[in-house]
Amino acid sequence: MSQEKIIEVKNLSKKFGSFTAVDNISFDVYKGEIFGFLGANGAGKTTAMKMLIGISRPTSGEVTVAGYDVKTAAEMVKKSIGYMSQRFSMYDDLTIKENITFFGGIYGLSRNKIKEKTAQLVSELGLEDAVDKLVGDLPLGWKQKLSFSVALLHEPKIVFLDEPTGGVDPITRRQFWEMIYAEAHKGTTIFVTTHYMDEAEYCDRVSIMVEGHIEALDTPKNLKQQFNVESMNDVFLKLARNVE
Amino acid sequence: MRTILFIIQKEFRQIFRNKAMLPIIFVLPFIQLLILSNAASFEVKNIQFSYIDNDHSAASRELISKFQSSDYFKIIGNFESKKEANLQMEKGKVDVILEIPNHFERNLLTEKKTTLSVSINAIDGAAAGVENVYITQIIASFNQKIQSELYQYNDNSFVQPQNIVTIPSFWYNNTLNYKTLMVPGILVLLVTMLTLFLSAMNIVREKEIGTLEQINVTPIKKHQFIIGKLFPFWVLGLMILTVGLLIARIVFNIPILGNIGLIYLFTSVYLLVILGIGLFISNYTETQQQAMFIAWFFTVIFILMSGLFTPIESMPTWAQQLTLFNPIRYFVEIIRMVMLKGATFSDISRPFFIIAIYAFIINGFAVWSYKKTN
Numbered sequence: 001m002s003q004e005k006i007i008e009v010k011n012l013s014k015k016f017g018s019f020t021a022v023d024n025i026s027f028d029v030y031k032g033e034i035f036g037f038l039g040a041n042g043a044g045k046t047t048a049m050k051m052l053i054g055i056s057r058p059t060s061g062e063v064t065v066a067g068y069d070v071k072t073a074a075e076m077v078k079k080s081i082g083y084m085s086q087r088f089s090m091y092d093d094l095t096i097k098e099n100i101t102f103f104g105g106i107y108g109l110s111r112n113k114i115k116e117k118t119a120q121l122v123s124e125l126g127l128e129d130a131v132d133k134l135v136g137d138l139p140l141g142w143k144q145k146l147s148f149s150v151a152l153l154h155e156p157k158i159v160f161l162d163e164p165t166g167g168v169d170p171i172t173r174r175q176f177w178e179m180i181y182a183e184a185h186k187g188t189t190i191f192v193t194t195h196y197m198d199e200a201e202y203c204d205r206v207s208i209m210v211e212g213h214i215e216a217l218d219t220p221k222n223l224k225q226q227f228n229v230e231s232m233n234d235v236f237l238k239l240a241r242n243v244e
Numbered sequence: 245m246r247t248i249l250f251i252i253q254k255e256f257r258q259i260f261r262n263k264a265m266l267p268i269i270f271v272l273p274f275i276q277l278l279i280l281s282n283a284a285s286f287e288v289k290n291i292q293f294s295y296i297d298n299d300h301s302a303a304s305r306e307l308i309s310k311f312q313s314s315d316y317f318k319i320i321g322n323f324e325s326k327k328e329a330n331l332q333m334e335k336g337k338v339d340v341i342l343e344i345p346n347h348f349e350r351n352l353l354t355e356k357k358t359t360l361s362v363s364i365n366a367i368d369g370a371a372a373g374v375e376n377v378y379i380t381q382i383i384a385s386f387n388q389k390i391q392s393e394l395y396q397y398n399d400n401s402f403v404q405p406q407n408i409v410t411i412p413s414f415w416y417n418n419t420l421n422y423k424t425l426m427v428p429g430i431l432v433l434l435v436t437m438l439t440l441f442l443s444a445m446n447i448v449r450e451k452e453i454g455t456l457e458q459i460n461v462t463p464i465k466k467h468q469f470i471i472g473k474l475f476p477f478w479v480l481g482l483m484i485l486t487v488g489l490l491i492a493r494i495v496f497n498i499p500i501l502g503n504i505g506l507i508y509l510f511t512s513v514y515l516l517v518i519l520g521i522g523l524f525i526s527n528y529t530e531t532q533q534q535a536m537f538i539a540w541f542f543t544v545i546f547i548l549m550s551g552l553f554t555p556i557e558s559m560p561t562w563a564q565q566l567t568l569f570n571p572i573r574y575f576v577e578i579i580r581m582v583m584l585k586g587a588t589f590s591d592i593s594r595p596f597f598i599i600a601i602y603a604f605i606i607n608g609f610a611v612w613s614y615k616k617t618n
Contacts, residue, residue, distance in 0.1 A: 054461070055618065078461060091254070102250055106463075107463070
């Protein structure tokens with residue numbers, strides 16, 4: 001893993017009226033790592049992530065993603081990143097092929113490139129027979145694998161995954177993480193939010209957000225040592241309990 | 245440009261795949277056109293007419309027979325007393341009561357004047373006004389006939405009766421066919437409502453299902469997204485106009501005197517205004533339900549203040565000024581002018597440029613208020 005910073009966050013805050021969702025957080029993400037962004041529901045993960053991907057404007061602070069400032073060059077940031085939201089966000093009333101064509105098209109891929117990518121993607125996912133099926137008719141696990149692949153269509157430098165495995169069975173989660181590993185292996189930086197603590201163990205480094213602050217940031221191994229516990233689950237419980 | 249094509253392709257796929265929406269888009273409007281154009285008429289027909297004949301003379305019978313021979317009146321009956329007739333009026337059974345007084349004929353012959361009493365049910369004031377005009381016309385024609393007869397009976401001098409007969413000539417719609425006026429107007433409503441609702445709901449729908457967020461994370465530009473989104477509805481609007489014009493011509497036999505290209509030219513700019521309003525609504529709403537209510541709010545005001553059902557000239561001044569902001573008003577005005585009067589571009593240039601400026605302003609606001617970033 002290189003020490004080249006691909007995401008730099010300095011003193012980032014987001015306020016909604018008098019409520020501070022993200023309170024003055026700072027961290028860096030290195031190129032090619034799997035960065036786990038953890039926190040309880042309502043801790044501010046999604047809000048922070050939305051600022052990183054340029055769809056939410058920071059109240060204050062600096063964010064640089066892939067070398068571009070999200071405040072002034074949000075569109076350049078968007079070219080360099082892929083995003084998979086926690087709500088399934090492909091078109092249910094379009095087929096797999098049509099979804100790929102659309103998303104490939106708006107990222108500026110040529111028709112030939114789209115064809116090539118479609119063939120590659122469906123064979124990797126084993127969806128050859130389903131390519132003309134409506135996405136709405138697919139099981140959730142397939143949908144999520146598909147939207148991960150679609151988020152990678154334009155070969156982004158960083159891919160942001162917002163609770164990508166919510167609601168799927170353990171086998172599919174396992175397969176999903178294999179896909180994440182394979183992608184990270186190609187040099188893509190993975191920024192993933194989750195509240196499954198077993199998934200946190202798969203990450204190179206994790207940060208744990210509690211009530212708008214980052215309370216811990218290190219490798220899973222170091223965090224377990226630091227808190228003197230066996231699992232990430234216990235790290236998380238200790239941190240969350242401190243707040244209460 | 246390529247990006248826009250990809251969006252347009254996607255939108256058309258979704259429109260034609262939606263089995264529930266297709267009939268709403270392509271069948272319902274024309275059922276509405278067929279039904280409303282036949283039903284929405286201001287002609288007052290089948291007036292429930294009753295009379296009280298206290299005279300029972302040749303003259304009174306002749307007057308009544310004049311009403312009988314008119315298409316507009318349906319003779320309900322002859323009442324013995326005013327009280328009985330009033331009771332039926334209260335029950336809503338009769339619209340008009342004509343009371344012929346005692347000595348009606350004798351007074352006509354001797355004093356050359358008499359009085360008639362007419363009571364009209366005026367719950368619907370406009371209809372009552374029309375009924376009054378019909379009744380006055382029938383009585384006037386009766387009057388003229390009687391006068392000439394009186395002259396012939398009584399006057400031995402050589403003075404000829406002076407009968408003035410007015411022959412009205414109705415321009416642009418000489419058979420006074422109500423459909424000629426209503427069909428183009430209703431077509432305007434259908435084109436407007438459909439494009440407004442579809443465009444307002446479309447973007448909100450993407451907000452609801454979460455795909456808009458995905459779109460906002462892509463490097464897609466605002467104008468690409470908006471053009472790609474609205475273009476399919478612009479095409480749909482023109483398609484509906486085309487089918488509607490065909491129905492107007494073939495089914496209703498409405499003349500199209502002017503250049504049909506002018507109607508298309510105007511509609512293509514007009515649709516930009518409507519789509520802009522739709523986009524504007526979708527920018528400020530979070531759910532399809534909210535978008536629907538707001539679109540309804542505007543539609544109802546636009547329709548009732550369009551001059552389609554009530555002439556703008558008879559609105560109060562402040563309301564007349566408000567109609568200047570109503571796009572439907574201009575469309576109704578122009579489609580009637582071009583179809584029925586054969587107006588040329590120079591005749592419609594003023595409303596045309598107003599709509600063009602309107603399109604520019606509303607789309608400016610709509611694009612400005614569409615935010616990829618919150």
